[in-house]
Structure formats: structure tokens, C-alpha cells
Amino acid sequence: MNDILPADSALWQYLESSVAKLLGGYGYQQIRLPIVESTELFKRSIGEVTDIVEKEMYTFADRNGDSLTLRPEGTAGCVRAMLEHGLLGGGLSHKVWYTGPMFRHERPQKGRYRQFHQIGVETFNLTGPDVDAELIILCWRLWQQLGLREAVTLELNSLGSSEDRARYRADLVTYLRERFDQLDEDSQRRLDSNPLRILDSKVAATQALLADAPKLADYLNEQAREHFAGLKALLDAAGVPYVVNPRLVRGLDYYGLTVFEWTTDRLGAQGTVCAGGRYDGLVEQLGGKPAPAVGFAMGVERLLLLIETLGKVPAELARQVDVYLVTLGDQAVQAGFGLAEQLRDALPDLRLVVHCGGGSFKSQFKKADKSGALYALILGENEAASQQVGLKPLRSDAEQELLDWQALPARLDELL
Structure with missing residues (x-):
């Protein structure tokens, strides 16, 4: 965990104010969320067998013996707040955003700290690919304003429905189990608990092994295919370039249908600066009535590092x-x-x-x-x-x- 010194604060304020102004122009309102939440919230939302819950959360018991956790991400707390305050009743749609520190006990490296900062955007009770497209388009506009467009690439995929993923998961596990000895250690561990995360492995030998593995796109139902086609058509109409990455998955269990990442090759291994997707089942999973939702989070430290690396710090900030x-x-x-x-x-x-x-x-x-x-x-x-x-x-x-x-x-x- 690190300090943000006065000499660095001006760039932080520049990024935060740029995002706040842009989101306000699209009709998004800010929500301010607590840093500490019930541990159970993250177990129910993120998934007990994810790396975050198993290894990375800062969890402690308070004086009443309740288990509390420093938030490792913002979506679960945002959904909890929307439900707790009755904001999702009657099918009302909401577009909100938040910013602040998150906490994960990861190995610190360039652009990644154990206390890190995110700007998150979430929308609720909107079902179509149009709002998915809007989230991506407003990111595209932000990159333009910050001078980053030439340095980022949009990667898209569809994870389909939970039923689609269940059928795919079964076939993927069968394929990989027959090649278990060829998998890296992390992928062997994930095979039973979270096999889709193996698709995102950075180990070259594992990626080579996946070349002939079943493809998730072949398992999507008609509705999922239409949703993904609609998203791509809207992005084409708005002039937003993208790459379909069939191995793109997210590290959190609640995602389905659209997933996307904005990546860069200018920061070495830490290439993702913004990521998100659709999580239509999470509201119900946390005790509410079914409500579609989609959102994203961008890593503030990585974006600032990219701005500095590209020499895009406004002269007046100096x-x-x-x-x-x-x-x-x-x-x-x-x-x-x-x-x-x-x-x-x-x-x-x-x-x-x-x-x-x-x-x-x-x-x-x-x-x-x-x-x-x-x-x-x-x-x-x-x-x-x-x-x-x-x-x-x-x-x-x-x-x-x-x-x-x-x-x-x-x-x-x-x-x-």
C-alpha cells in the first residue's frame, strides 16, 4: 500500500475530474459506498472458489465477531446498496458510478498495489446490447480526451447464459482432464474449481494446449448470439474498433453474456486498464428480484501510468x-x-x-x-x-x- 504524494495528486485530480465530467454528460450519477462490507457479500457474489476470495481478501472479525472484509472490488457493494435502499423496485433503470480504494493481497508489481483505486460504472434494469455499447463508447470517448486511443485495444467476448457455460464447462473439463499433466500448476488447481479461468492463462504451453479445445462460441444459445451481434453492430456504427477474443473471461463468477477488456501493450505484463461486462444474475443472487445489469471498472493507477508513459500529462499540470x-x-x-x-x-x-x-x-x-x-x-x-x-x-x-x-x-x- 502506498502514499499518493502532493506532487502526484494533480494528475489524479485531472483523471478523476475528466471521468466525472464525461459520465455526467452521459447521465450517470455518483454513488459513494463503504470500504468495509460483510465478508459473506463477496463470497456470494464473487464466488468462494475464486482466487480473490480464497487468497486475496483482507478479512477480519470485528468486536461483535462479525466477519468483515475490505472491499476487493466495487460491483458487489453497489448492488448491495441498490437493493438495501429499494432502488431497483418497479423495474426502474439506474446509471451510477463510484470511485475509491480497493484491497487485494496480491504480489505488488508495476501498476498494481495491494491498495489500488478503481473508477466503476454500473447500470441496472436495462437488458439490450445498447447499454453495453454505451459503456464501451463512453470509454472510447474518454481515451480520446486523455490522448490514449492509439495505445488501447478493445477485446470482446460473449460468455452466453449460465446454461451455455455449464455445457461448455463440462466439455472443456473433459478435454483438459485428458491432458492434465500438460497443464501448468495454477491451471491444474483451477480445473475443478474454476475451469473457465484456464482460458485466460498467461502460460504459453497452456495456451498452446487450448488451441484445439472446445470453443465457447459454439455453445451460445440464439438469444446470446443475437445480443452479441447487436453489440458489435452498434460499435461498428459508432466507429469503435474491437477484436473478438474467444478466450476472454473475467475473474469473477457473476459475469454472463457480454465481457470486454481495454488492453494496452505499453505497460508490459499489466496490460488491462479497464474491464467489465454483463452480470444479469447477480441482483437475484444477492437476494433481490431478477434485474439485468452491466458495468465496468478501470484501474486508476494503470491509467495514470499509461498517461505518463505516453507523455500525455497536460503541460499545465506541471x-x-x-x-x-x-x-x-x-x-x-x-x-x-x-x-x-x-x-x-x-x-x-x-x-x-x-x-x-x-x-x-x-x-x-x-x-x-x-x-x-x-x-x-x-x-x-x-x-x-x-x-x-x-x-x-x-x-x-x-x-x-x-x-x-x-x-x-x-x-x-x-x-x-
């Missing part, structure tokens, strides 16, 4: 201060605070630092320069008395100006 106010003398200090607030009233977006802690002009200018500010405002006793201020460029050889306070907001607005 500078956190526009103007630094230097004062000398008690009267100037008092006048400086008044002037600063007048400037903030006139220019709400101005990033203005008022020097605190005293010191000589020379020491204050050193701090002004170190702050990265473009300009210094200079206020001594004489300037304060005449309500004037010096405006000195810090990043060019331009001459210092002497301005009346009333003229300063317009001049700063012009320069910045």
Missing part, C-alpha cells in the same frame, strides 16, 4: 502556482492578504500563493522561483501605501511592471 505574492514590512503583509482576496474574487481560477513565514526579499524570491510560478507580485511598504504592486515575470527576461491594484486583475487575466 505548474501548480500561477502567481507568488512577495511582501516586506508589516503594513505590506496586511495589505497583501487583502489584495490576494480581491484577486481571488476577480479571478476564481487563479492559483495564487501568498508568502508566509517572513524573510528577506531574496529568500522570498527563491521560494517564488521554486514554486514554479510564472509571475511574482512585489508589495513593499511604499507600494502598499499607494495601492500599487510590482509584477515581475519569473520565466522570461521581460521587464517588471508597476500596476495599480484595480488594473492588476485584467493584466493577470491577459497574461495567464
Whole structure:
């Protein structure tokens, strides 16, 4: 688990605000969820035989003896909240999103931490492929805004219905059991508990073995085929490129029909930056009436790493201060605070630092320069008395100006 230091926070805020604005434009509303949930919630939703539940959750007993878990993902808690507050009654549709830390006891590596952050989007009571397409399209628009489109690939698959997967699972297990000794250790362990996850194995020998294995696409019912065809047609119409990956599965048991991942080859082994799919059975699984649902989650750390790797950090984020106010003398200090607030009233977006802690002009200018500010405002006793201020460029050889306070907001607005 790691700290996010002040020097890094601006990029986090940039990504979070970009996502919030985009989702608001599509009609999605934010929901804020607790970090701690009942352990049983994740066992019932994710599946007791998944790696997450078996090996990765941070689980503890509280003072009442109840088993609680730091959330390893957001969908289960979101569904729990929708049910608990009666938001799914009457077939009402909802489009919500959330953000925050998740926790898994995994091996830390580049772009992956045991406390990591996700932005999740979920929709409820919408059955068609149109909302699946909308989720993917809004991701596509986000990648455009962040400058990432050329670096990501959309992979699609359909997992069909639970009955489709049951028939496929039986044949897949039969095929793999006959080749058990050729499987890697993880795949041997998963053969009885979660055989579909073997399709996602990163071991080359296992992938080669799967080349002649049964194909899930051959087991889909007509409704699943139509849903998947409808999704692809909508993406084609919107101009969103994709690759059908017949081995794409998700690590959580509740997925069915559409699954998708946005991947990149720019971050080494950690290639998935956003993933999701349809989970029509989860609401009923958690005690509610049947309600279709689809959503996705994007990994914030990986997206930030991709933005930095591609050199797509906006230039303005490198500078956190526009103007630094230097004062000398008690009267100037008092006048400086008044002037600063007048400037903030006139220019709400101005990033203005008022020097605190005293010191000589020379020491204050050193701090002004170190702050990265473009300009210094200079206020001594004489300037304060005449309500004037010096405006000195810090990043060019331009001459210092002497301005009346009333003229300063317009001049700063012009320069910045």
C-alpha cells in the first residue's frame, strides 16, 4: 500500500475530474459506498472458489465477531446498496458510478498495489446490447480526451447464459482432464474449481494446449448470439474498433453474456486498464428480484501510468502556482492578504500563493522561483501605501511592471 504524494495528486485530480465530467454528460450519477462490507457479500457474489476470495481478501472479525472484509472490488457493494435502499423496485433503470480504494493481497508489481483505486460504472434494469455499447463508447470517448486511443485495444467476448457455460464447462473439463499433466500448476488447481479461468492463462504451453479445445462460441444459445451481434453492430456504427477474443473471461463468477477488456501493450505484463461486462444474475443472487445489469471498472493507477508513459500529462499540470505574492514590512503583509482576496474574487481560477513565514526579499524570491510560478507580485511598504504592486515575470527576461491594484486583475487575466 502506498502514499499518493502532493506532487502526484494533480494528475489524479485531472483523471478523476475528466471521468466525472464525461459520465455526467452521459447521465450517470455518483454513488459513494463503504470500504468495509460483510465478508459473506463477496463470497456470494464473487464466488468462494475464486482466487480473490480464497487468497486475496483482507478479512477480519470485528468486536461483535462479525466477519468483515475490505472491499476487493466495487460491483458487489453497489448492488448491495441498490437493493438495501429499494432502488431497483418497479423495474426502474439506474446509471451510477463510484470511485475509491480497493484491497487485494496480491504480489505488488508495476501498476498494481495491494491498495489500488478503481473508477466503476454500473447500470441496472436495462437488458439490450445498447447499454453495453454505451459503456464501451463512453470509454472510447474518454481515451480520446486523455490522448490514449492509439495505445488501447478493445477485446470482446460473449460468455452466453449460465446454461451455455455449464455445457461448455463440462466439455472443456473433459478435454483438459485428458491432458492434465500438460497443464501448468495454477491451471491444474483451477480445473475443478474454476475451469473457465484456464482460458485466460498467461502460460504459453497452456495456451498452446487450448488451441484445439472446445470453443465457447459454439455453445451460445440464439438469444446470446443475437445480443452479441447487436453489440458489435452498434460499435461498428459508432466507429469503435474491437477484436473478438474467444478466450476472454473475467475473474469473477457473476459475469454472463457480454465481457470486454481495454488492453494496452505499453505497460508490459499489466496490460488491462479497464474491464467489465454483463452480470444479469447477480441482483437475484444477492437476494433481490431478477434485474439485468452491466458495468465496468478501470484501474486508476494503470491509467495514470499509461498517461505518463505516453507523455500525455497536460503541460499545465506541471505548474501548480500561477502567481507568488512577495511582501516586506508589516503594513505590506496586511495589505497583501487583502489584495490576494480581491484577486481571488476577480479571478476564481487563479492559483495564487501568498508568502508566509517572513524573510528577506531574496529568500522570498527563491521560494517564488521554486514554486514554479510564472509571475511574482512585489508589495513593499511604499507600494502598499499607494495601492500599487510590482509584477515581475519569473520565466522570461521581460521587464517588471508597476500596476495599480484595480488594473492588476485584467493584466493577470491577459497574461495567464
